[in-house]
Amino acid sequence: MKIFKFNKILIIVLVFGFTLGLVGLVAVKAATTIDLGTAGDFSVLAGSGITDTAPSNIISGDVGLSPTTGAAIGIPSTEVNGVIYSVDGAGTGDIMDASRLTTAKGDLVTAYNAAATAGSATTITASSTDSFGSGTITNGNSLTPGVYNSGSTIGITGTLVLDGGGDANAVFIFQAGSSLTTATDSVVSLINGTQACNVFWQVGSDATLGTNSEFYGTIMAISSITDDGDSTIEGRLLADANDNTTGAVTLNNTTITESVCAVVPASGRTRFIAQLPPPLINVTKIPNPLALPLGPGSVTYNYIATNIGEIAMSDVWVRDDKCSSVQFISGDDNNNSLLDINEGWKYSCTKTVSETETNTVTAHGATTNGEVWDTANATVVVGIPVIPPLIHLVKKPNISLLPAGGGAVTYNYTVTNPGTVPLNNVSITDNKCTGLPGRVLSHPGDLNKNNLLESNETWSFTCQTNIIQTTTNIGTAEGHANGLTAIDFSPATVVVAPVVPKLPKTGFGSENNISWNIIIPAGIMGILISFYLARKKQTN
Secondary structure, eight states: OHHHHHHHHHHHHHHHHHHHHHHHHOOOOOOOOOOOGGGGGEEEEESSEEEESSSOOEEOSEEEEOSOOSOOOOSOGGGBSSOEEESSOOSTTOEEOHHHHHHHHHHHHHHHHHHHTOSSEEEOOOOTTOSSOTTEEOTTOEEOSEEEEESSOEEEOSEEEEEOTTOTTOOEEEEESSOEEEOTTOEEEEETTOOGGGEEEEESSOEEEOTTOEEEEEEEESSOEEEOSSOEEEEEEEOOTTSSSOOEEEESSOEEEOOOOOOOOOOSOSOOOTTSOOOOEEEEEEEESSEETTSSEEEEEEEEEEEOSSSOBEEEEEEETTBOOOEEEEOOTTOSSSBOTTOEEEEEEEEEEOSOEEEEEEEEEEETTEEEEEEEEEEEEESSSOOOOOOEEEEEESOSEEOTTOEEEEEEEEEEOOSSSOBEEEEEEETTOOOOOEEOOSOTTOTTSSSOBOTTOEEEEEEEEEESSOEEEEEEEEEEETTEEEEEEEEEEEEEOOOOOOOOSSSOOTTOOOOHHHHHHHHHHHHHHHHHHHHHHHHO
């Protein structure tokens, strides 16, 4: 009987310990991005019809109508920088590709269901000035990444801010039980790294964009999607999300640019030596031309890799994910094959761009204290008269080596516009240094005080923080123009010398550097098991 009691106690202890282990592993999951599959190839996708209330639409990607047959798509091919698909090619200029459309509509249904069942949603509540329904998001609201749900409608008035908190992979999912409606002149503003490609609107019935709406994200609606006029959208309008011919799309002098995710730079992959300064590299990327309004053509990407650290770098290379023939042009002034401090190595790559695309360049360098990377993204627009924005960020810490225990670090940020179109809603953030302004207003570097970052302006910022261990953090600069978002990241590492621990005088050697919160539980467990075996032996 005593043995049974001990077994029971032991089991309870083991189960309790195991449960604590499970609790330590369980965390609240952030929203994960929705895979659109082949539906992501379309800027507009509908089931029952696509109409054009007013001319001069600008659509960057493909347009598709399925499964309705015999219906002409009411958008001229001159307004579409892509291909117009229908199941039977009934319209002028339509291409018949039922198989591709069937696959895309199936992928849309899958994506819609994934968004509808995304977990741990925050309920959107009504406001006192609710004019659209119980789920109105009021003017000036700022939301953090996650899933937001309204059992009925979602309405947007004024400006809705989606704040990524410095995370370019931040995801926002909005679940509307019935409709989505935006007010006239409403704005969905993306700051602190948020990308339109990671914003999803799951709509149980119809979606209506009020006149002159500025909207970001992919709308997936069971029924129809309508633009009241002159709206600018970075994302997609995907109607008929249950594939039963109930969803139409109505455009009205609408501009739609497909959202493409920029790549976040790699970081944290190198262990740095405490006695040596870490390397620091920066890369700039400028396409020439930025836009091909008449259709496919040749584009030359120009890159400059600079050493903004304290020691010359070897193993320097520059690679582009969508342009394979990157060539070194000049910049190694002393011909020592090292990227020296303040040197700028120029590279270029030329390719034919056939459709609007965003590509990413990565610059790499190495010293005896490890490797370092930096990236830059750029978009080239094809077939429509829209100039995409560019933004560039350089971040440098005032000190790169700190003694054991750490200390204060001041990060210096320089933001410029290497493009040709002024940037609005410029924001500066850092994932491990708070206090930067987010959206920037009335900056001293704004020479003409118009709150736009012009190509001849330089905006400078600082952020101070205390660090206690070797830290790599990422600064993010973001700007908007012509319905497109430009993002640049700049990582930097500060090395902190390790603290040499003083072990208690227990008689153990210094090699026993095991955490006591492991030793003590393990010792208790060992004692319990030994006691159990001894008691069992006594009863035999």
